Amino acid sequence: MASKLTLSNRTGWTFALPGFALIVIFVVLPFFFAIGLSLTNQRLLSPNPTQFVGVENYRQLLGLAVVTLEPERDDAGEVVRNEAGEIQYPRLRKITRSNDYPQYRGMREWFRWQSGENVTVVIASDVVFMKALVNTFLFVLVVAPVQAGLALVLSLLINQKLRGINVFRTIYFMPVVVSIVVVSLLWRFIYDGQNGLLNSILHGLTFGLFQPVDWLGNPSTALPAIMAMSIWQAVGFHMVIWLAGLQTISPTLYEAAAIEGASKWQTFRYVTWPGLRNTAVLVLIVITMQGFALFAQIDVMTNGGPRDSTQTLVFQAVERGYGKQDISGGSTISVILFVIVLTISLIQRWLTRER
Amino acid sequence: MAEVSFKGVKKSYGRVDVVKGVDIHINDGEFVVFIGPSGCGKSTLLRMIAGLEDITEGTLEIGGRVVNELQPKERGVAMVFQSYAIFPHMTVRENMAFGLTIAGASKPEKEQKVAEAARILQMEHLLDRRPSQLSGGQRQRVAIGRAITRKPAVFLFDEPLSNLDAALRMDMRMEIGRLRRQLGATMIYVTHDQVEAMTLADRIVVLKDGEVMQIGAPMELYHEPANRFVAGFLGAPSMNFLIVDILDLDGEAATVGNQSLEPIRVATRSRPFRKGGKAILGIRPQYLREAPSGKGMLHGTVALAERLGSETVVDLMLRDDRELIAAFDEDKIFEPGDALELIFDTALAHLFPEDG
Numbered sequence: 001m002a003s004k005l006t007l008s009n010r011t012g013w014t015f016a017l018p019g020f021a022l023i024v025i026f027v028v029l030p031f032f033f034a035i036g037l038s039l040t041n042q043r044l045l046s047p048n049p050t051q052f053v054g055v056e057n058y059r060q061l062l063g064l065a066v067v068t069l070e071p072e073r074d075d076a077g078e079v080v081r082n083e084a085g086e087i088q089y090p091r092l093r094k095i096t097r098s099n100d101y102p103q104y105r106g107m108r109e110w111f112r113w114q115s116g117e118n119v120t121v122v123i124a125s126d127v128v129f130m131k132a133l134v135n136t137f138l139f140v141l142v143v144a145p146v147q148a149g150l151a152l153v154l155s156l157l158i159n160q161k162l163r164g165i166n167v168f169r170t171i172y173f174m175p176v177v178v179s180i181v182v183v184s185l186l187w188r189f190i191y192d193g194q195n196g197l198l199n200s201i202l203h204g205l206t207f208g209l210f211q212p213v214d215w216l217g218n219p220s221t222a223l224p225a226i227m228a229m230s231i232w233q234a235v236g237f238h239m240v241i242w243l244a245g246l247q248t249i250s251p252t253l254y255e256a257a258a259i260e261g262a263s264k265w266q267t268f269r270y271v272t273w274p275g276l277r278n279t280a281v282l283v284l285i286v287i288t289m290q291g292f293a294l295f296a297q298i299d300v301m302t303n304g305g306p307r308d309s310t311q312t313l314v315f316q317a318v319e320r321g322y323g324k325q326d327i328s329g330g331s332t333i334s335v336i337l338f339v340i341v342l343t344i345s346l347i348q349r350w351l352t353r354e355r
Numbered sequence: 356m357a358e359v360s361f362k363g364v365k366k367s368y369g370r371v372d373v374v375k376g377v378d379i380h381i382n383d384g385e386f387v388v389f390i391g392p393s394g395c396g397k398s399t400l401l402r403m404i405a406g407l408e409d410i411t412e413g414t415l416e417i418g419g420r421v422v423n424e425l426q427p428k429e430r431g432v433a434m435v436f437q438s439y440a441i442f443p444h445m446t447v448r449e450n451m452a453f454g455l456t457i458a459g460a461s462k463p464e465k466e467q468k469v470a471e472a473a474r475i476l477q478m479e480h481l482l483d484r485r486p487s488q489l490s491g492g493q494r495q496r497v498a499i500g501r502a503i504t505r506k507p508a509v510f511l512f513d514e515p516l517s518n519l520d521a522a523l524r525m526d527m528r529m530e531i532g533r534l535r536r537q538l539g540a541t542m543i544y545v546t547h548d549q550v551e552a553m554t555l556a557d558r559i560v561v562l563k564d565g566e567v568m569q570i571g572a573p574m575e576l577y578h579e580p581a582n583r584f585v586a587g588f589l590g591a592p593s594m595n596f597l598i599v600d601i602l603d604l605d606g607e608a609a610t611v612g613n614q615s616l617e618p619i620r621v622a623t624r625s626r627p628f629r630k631g632g633k634a635i636l637g638i639r640p641q642y643l644r645e646a647p648s649g650k651g652m653l654h655g656t657v658a659l660a661e662r663l664g665s666e667t668v669v670d671l672m673l674r675d676d677r678e679l680i681a682a683f684d685e686d687k688i689f690e691p692g693d694a695l696e697l698i699f700d701t702a703l704a705h706l707f708p709e710d711g
Contacts, residue, residue: 255407256440260454260501261428270453274444 034338037331044325057332063125065104067095068118079117089119096123129333132304132311139227139312140291147231148283151238156272158239159246173236180233184300187229191215191301216302219309226297226310234290238283245279246272281352285345292341313337357418357431357508357541358383359404364413366399366565373399375565376413381558386535386542388552390588391562397545400562401511404543405434418508433502434511437518439494441486447497448482454505465504472503475537476530492523499534512544516551528554549589553577561585579624583707586637592668592680595643597636598709604630609706611636615673617652621706628708637705640668640682643697651696655679660689671695 038057042050069089072080080088096104107123110130114120124130158169175183190197193214202210215225249272257267295314298304304311304319313333321330359381366374374396381387389397402408403415406427414421422430433454441450449456451472452465460468473479476496486494495515502510512531516524532555535542546552552559553573561568561576561584568588569581580586586594602618603610609628612618621636628634646652655671658678667687671679681697689695 250438250440252436252438252440253442255405255427256434256436256442256501257453257457258407259405259427259432259434260457260505262457266457270442270445270457274442277444 034331034334037328038335040328042328042331044322044327046325053328057328058336059125061126061129061329061332061336063107064110064130065107065123067092067104067121067123069121071117087117092121092123128308128311129316131308132313132316135223135309135311136292136294136313138223139230139294140288142224142227143231143291144284144287146227147235147238147287148280150231151235151283152242152276154235154239155242155246156268159243172239175233175235176237178233180296181300183229183233184297188216188301191225191229193217217306219307222302222306222310226294226301230291230294230297234287238287241283241286242276242279245276249275277352281349284348284352288344288348289341292337292344358416359509359541359543360416361400362414362416364400364403364415365411366396366403366408367411373565374403374411377562377565377567379560379567379570381541381543384539384541386544386555386557388556388559389543389545389562390547390549390552390559391568392547392588394564395562396565397547397560397562398513399565401434401513401543401545404430404509405432405511406430430509431507432509432511433505433507434513435495435498435502435515437514439486439491439498439518441494441497441501443486445485446482447478447484447486447489447500450486450497451482451500451504453501458505468504469500472500475503475534476500490523491519492527495519495527496530499531503534503538508541510538510540510542512542512546514546515544516546516548524548524551531555549591553589561588580637580705583635583637586705586707590639590641592640592682594637594639594705595679596707597638597673597677597679599634599636599706601628601630601632601634604628609634611706614675615654615677619652619701619704621701621704623706626706626708628706633709635707635709637707638699639703640680641684642699642703643679643681643683644699645683646696646698648696651698653679653697653699655695655697657689657691657693657695659691662686662688669695671697 039052039054040050041053041056069092072088072090074080082088092109095101096107098104104123107125108127110122110124110127112119112121154172158165158172192199193212193216196212196215198215199210199212203212213221215221253271253275254267257271262270293314294312295318298310298312298315299318302310304315314337317330317333317337319330320326320333359379361377361379364374364377365372377396377400379387379400389400391397399408403410404417406422406425406429410423415423417430417432442453445453448469451469452460455465455468469482470479473482476499478493478496478500481489481493481497486497489497495518498515515531516527519527528551531544535555544551544555556573558570559573559576560570563584569576569585571579576585577589580589583596587596597613597616599611599613599616601609601611604623608620608622610618610620611634616636643653653671653673655673657669658672659670661668661670664686665684667683667685667689669681669683669689671681673679681695
């Protein structure tokens with residue numbers, strides 16, 4: 001395509017070159033490197049030559065199977081129960097280590113449920129990855145709507161002509177300016193199980209009835225605690241984006257709605273919300289992507305614990321690539337994450353398309 | 356149907372007075388146009404009727420009810436905005452039914468009223484389109500349709516044609532005139548375009564700096580302007596104003612003249628003048644006629660001539676170096692530098708005091 005842009009614009013291209021070079025070196029190349037490495041057995045430091053292994057890494061990560069265990073029976077065909085009356089099942093490793101079932105080799109139990117007398121066990125070749133996957137999705141599913149909704153409410157509140165409204169705008173935006181690492185460190189103190197701020201406040205508010213909780217040390221509260229903190233930290237950023245969207249809506253539309261007799265809620269429903277459609281797409285996609293990239297909070301606050309309850313995809317990618325020096329494993333997780341985020345963004349765009 | 360009445364209405368933003376005590380009474384079913392230059396407060400008055408602006412002082416009545424403290428929706432008014440203010444994400448049908456939707460009207464009722472409004476505005480074929488697929492004139496028609504469906508007592512128009520091109524503006528002007536005869540509701544119309552004001556209004560309210568300059572029928576304002584501002588504001592090209600000396604004064608008329616103007620007698624219309632003082636003589640460009648040499652009242656030379664086909668507008672330089680515009684209703688050739696003598700019917704001239 002020979003055009004004026006490509007032919008006689010040497011100065012322009014010279015100016016653009018440093019930027020292009022940086023983007024290629026730090027964005028484009030690593031992207032293709034990650035895809036390439038995920039198909040090998042590359043390690044960070046290794047005396048052995050790198051080998052091409054095809055999709056073995058993906059199989060290793062995504063391997064899933066469902067096995068059904070039947071109760072152990074005695075010679076009479078009766079179900080064997082222990083002293084507490086619970087049905088006894090054969091041990092899972094009898095299957096996963098058996099030569100009869102080479103396809104289950106190396107897999108471990110992820111979770112199981114009872115169905116009738118039998119028990120169904122989901123086994124995965126990489127249980128930690130599966131937990132990370134589920135946690136990440138859970139995080140996005142909770143944070144995206146809550147953070148977007150909260151940010152919208154805040155933006156509606158600060159989109160008023162009030163004395164001192166800028167003070168509120170500043171306060172709500174402040175956490176965004178602070179580094180997430182610093183915020184995470186501070187919230188570790190807030191969530192402290194002994195005399196953390198949160199426990200103290202709840203203790204005070206309930207006149208001593210509330211029993212202190214080790215928010216980050218308890219598998220059932222650790223992930224929700226990190227979600228709450230993450231929502232609080234970035235809500236101001238999305239509030240500003242919503243605010244920008246709100247201010248593009250023509251004031252005469254509000255006046256027209258007022259004359260036609262619309263209540264506050266009707267005005268929001270018929271004027272504000274339709275006017276925020278494009279902003280909503282942007283906010284949701286940005287939160288989703290940020291949610292999938294959850295790392296710093298985990299790294300500072302829980303390291304994926306307790307009992308893998310806060311493992312996430314990016315944390316696992318870093319943990320494997322650098323902690324375990326398994327570059328190919330880390331790359332594989334990155335590629336899977338990329339595919340997930342791309343898919344979800346496309347779905348979101350399709351769902352929120354102009355009709 | 357309702358009367359609208361301003362009684363001593365004032366509006367201030369902090370220390371700035373935008374509307375300085377306005378008394379206007381608008382009769383039921385009347386079409387009144389507020390006209391004036393930018394910043395004269397005409398839109399503010401309209402927005403006060405709609406309830407979009409607070410009233411600082413005085414009372415506003417609609418249908419005999421004081422509405423100062425009422426919300427816009429409680430006033431029974433509909434408004435058409437300059438920027439159309441139709442909802443971009445709704446179809447024409449949804450836009451027109453908006454007020455009914457808000458009021459919780461049933462589907463058949465909405466269908467019927469939208470169909471009726473669409474028939475009046477001749478836009479049945481556009482009902483399923485979105486605003487982005489409409490031209491400016493069609494969008495404004497949707498906005499008018501939205502106003503019609505609710506059958507309000509008072510229609511408010513805020514410069515509804517200003518965003519349209521000239522040809523469309525004329526079409527829509529006629530349409531609004533037709534609509535007005537069909538609906539018979541009270542209509543209040545704000546514009547800065549005097550053609551719209553002259554053609555549509557039963558009465559015109561001329562405003563300047565937040566004060567009413569004159570209220571009256573279009574031709575009353577044109578032929579009998581109350582002051583120099585009204586005289587200069589209506590009519591195109593606008594009225595010529597000459598500074599003249601008052602040579603003589605009797606009960607009903609004054610004899611005036613200056614370097615370029617032969618002494619003439621002009622009615623004073625009970626305005627105060629002083630013999631030997633100065634006055635402003637107003638004469639519309641259309642009333643000036645060319646006179647044979649030596650017989651003219653006004654003497655000047657042609658500075659510029661514009662031929663418009665139906666008329667010729669001549670820019671004259673008078674003997675005292677003041678400019679004068681003359682409009683002749685025929686196509687004629689004038690060369691810059693030509694001496695020109697003009698006469699006019701002195702009964703059509705107006706004499707204003709020097710200060711207004």
